[in-house]
Amino acid sequence: MMEQILSKDNKNVKEYGKLISSKSYRDQNGTFAIESIKLILEAACSGVVFQKVFVTEQCVKKNPAVLQKLFDLDCPVYQISKAVEEKMTCTQNAGGLFAICKKLDKHRQADTIVPNGKYLYLAGLQDTGNVGTILRTAEAVGLDGVVISAGTCDIYNLKVLRASMGSAFRLPIFFGKDPASDLEQFGKRFVTYAAVVDESADSVLQTSFAPNSMVVIGNEGNGLEPRTITACQKQITIRMKGNAESLNAGMAAGILMWELVQN
Amino acid sequence: MMEQILSKDNKNVKEYGKLISSKSYRDQNGTFAIESIKLILEAACSGVVFQKVFVTEQCVKKNPAVLQKLFDLDCPVYQISKAVEEKMTCTQNAGGLFAICKKLDKHRQADTIVPNGKYLYLAGLQDTGNVGTILRTAEAVGLDGVVISAGTCDIYNLKVLRASMGSAFRLPIFFGKDPASDLEQFGKRFVTYAAVVDESADSVLQTSFAPNSMVVIGNEGNGLEPRTITACQKQITIRMKGNAESLNAGMAAGILMWELVQN
Incomplete structure (x- = not known):
């Protein structure tokens, strides 16, 4: 059972937003925020370390195999409401999937x-x-x-x-x-x-x-x-x-x- | 003295908007709409035929030489208000200059x-x-x-x-x-x-x-x-x-x- 996030003011949602908008916040935390199934899968396959995953119920239903991969990542996965999804979405085709990841140490x-x-x-x-x-x-x-x-x-x-x-x-x-x-x-x-x-x-x-x-x-x-x-x-x-x-x-x-x- | 356009509902402003948004309207009329000093100058230097030019007072003041070129084009030039400019602007750096032109017959x-x-x-x-x-x-x-x-x-x-x-x-x-x-x-x-x-x-x-x-x-x-x-x-x-x-x-x-x- 995933922990649910129903409020746009949830601290993890706010953290996600700050990571999207602020380079200095990314630098300070050594983390970054991404959205979309395609990009998150690319990250997972490239050895990026995940800290938190956010997913809508609809995304879980549509992409069970993708989600299984993310559950295997051994990081907290939060189920988010429609309103939270809208708040988090930045680009087209985000598809209800978001993540906070650690910056790569190979850079x-x-x-x-x-x-x-x-x-x-x-x-x-x-x-x-x-x-x-x-x-x-x-x-x-x-x-x-x-x-x-x-x-x-x-x-x-x-x-x-x-x-x-x-x-x-x-x-x-x-x-x-x-x-x-x-x-x-x-x-x-x-x-x-x-x-x-x-x-x-x-x-x-x-x-x-x-x-x-x-x-x-x-x-x-x-x-x-x-x-x-x-x-x-x-x-x-x-x-x-x-x-x-x-x-x-x-x-x-x-x-x-x-x-x-x-x- | 340029004719002034103060209303967003002016028929020329509406024509401009339709030319921006509709390919079939462009095809039907054989005309197209453009904005920005740079692009309009490129068009003028490339032999594009101008039908109507729209300009803000501020743009005239800032670019007298550019405007002189456009006055030489022998087509109506309208001075538009700030509100009309806002209505017409589609992209960044439009700079208060807009035009309706004839499609090139060399295509x-x-x-x-x-x-x-x-x-x-x-x-x-x-x-x-x-x-x-x-x-x-x-x-x-x-x-x-x-x-x-x-x-x-x-x-x-x-x-x-x-x-x-x-x-x-x-x-x-x-x-x-x-x-x-x-x-x-x-x-x-x-x-x-x-x-x-x-x-x-x-x-x-x-x-x-x-x-x-x-x-x-x-x-x-x-x-x-x-x-x-x-x-x-x-x-x-x-x-x-x-x-x-x-x-x-x-x-x-x-x-x-x-x-x-x-x-």
């Missing part, structure tokens, strides 16, 4: 990366959908890992996790600080490439990437800061045709990763 | 394409952001054009136009009907490639695209229908690594277009 500080392999460094990306899509693409094309600068949106943001389709749980992810300082340090161990929109930079098509490569992508609106570009050893670009000013940051990152793993 | 039926060049066929894509990003990427990488099937979301949808960053006004775009029937016809004049998630298909990396190539992308959730795949001459795929099930449809299309123009 490490940037200076622990072994300087061998192909990496992407995200310097100040702000769009949660872009960051999630980039993580999903990084896993699909076979990148060795992604570094997230201090100013990039939190990978434990629900929208990032959903857009990543679970890749955020599986891909080696490292946490950096200030891009320029990080890249000065990385430059001692990696060949560092600043991705720029600049006709005078080397075309990505003519670039033979070193076996220890780090490609740096900037913010959606402003690109990379000049001092971050200066901190990198090389500059590369995707040559544009037509009148298109630039590619979407997610798409540019996707094409760069694609070339990075081929060459 | 043609699919059977008019000259069978030479590299084309993308969108078969039933439903996400407006994906379709806009694909059009933006198609222009940037130098594709010859994009064909839109009957079931793909309307390119005159405001969200498509905004995500395309104006590429929808500049790129050659053609309108198809049912994907399987279209591709049977195209197969007589193009080499047609169905993009599939299938390990037995040819890797896009090993594909030498014909000078008259058409690559076909399916719906975000369901991919291509079997009969559409059958109607194509070849099947190609992006080989995945890791546990990523698939790429986002926009990203997959981007990588395929990138390879299509290189090879």
Whole structure:
């Protein structure tokens, strides 16, 4: 028999809400909040440790096999009312399933990366959908890992996790600080490439990437800061045709990763 | 002196709203509605014909040069109140500028394409952001054009136009009907490639695209229908690594277009 939560003011429901909305609360607690059957199953299959699960009666009836897996996780499972579900739901197709999980301890500080392999460094990306899509693409094309600068949106943001389709749980992810300082340090161990929109930079098509490569992508609106570009050893670009000013940051990152793993 | 619109029930404001929300109303009138200074300037520079412009007093004050361009367009310009602006605004950063424009007459039926060049066929894509990003990427990488099937979301949808960053006004775009029937016809004049998630298909990396190539992308959730795949001459795929099930449809299309123009 599951414990029931009927009040939107229940402390666990409030905790869930704070974990959804506040990065500092996530950092402080070392936990994060997710919703939807698909994402929660991806988390469970990726070894994420669950602290609390919340489920509607309807979800239990519709997905007995899924719920059995969650009961096996050995964490409290609460049955929530329709009103509580409405309060907790943030995105489409949450499907009446929510969880609080522990952050992965495999996510490490940037200076622990072994300087061998192909990496992407995200310097100040702000769009949660872009960051999630980039993580999903990084896993699909076979990148060795992604570094997230201090100013990039939190990978434990629900929208990032959903857009990543679970890749955020599986891909080696490292946490950096200030891009320029990080890249000065990385430059001692990696060949560092600043991705720029600049006709005078080397075309990505003519670039033979070193076996220890780090490609740096900037913010959606402003690109990379000049001092971050200066901190990198090389500059590369995707040559544009037509009148298109630039590619979407997610798409540019996707094409760069694609070339990075081929060459 | 501009004519003022102070009522949300003004017939021009209502027409704008209907053009934003209804594809059939757009089709019936041969017009579409857009907002934001950036997109409206892209339209003006791309030869789009304007029927009506709506602007707030604040926008006129902040952007005198932009407005001068619009006054030169020789179409009625209405000054709208704050309340009307709120009613008309659909997306972020509309900035108090709105317009009703004529659809471009350079957009043609699919059977008019000259069978030479590299084309993308969108078969039933439903996400407006994906379709806009694909059009933006198609222009940037130098594709010859994009064909839109009957079931793909309307390119005159405001969200498509905004995500395309104006590429929808500049790129050659053609309108198809049912994907399987279209591709049977195209197969007589193009080499047609169905993009599939299938390990037995040819890797896009090993594909030498014909000078008259058409690559076909399916719906975000369901991919291509079997009969559409059958109607194509070849099947190609992006080989995945890791546990990523698939790429986002926009990203997959981007990588395929990138390879299509290189090879």
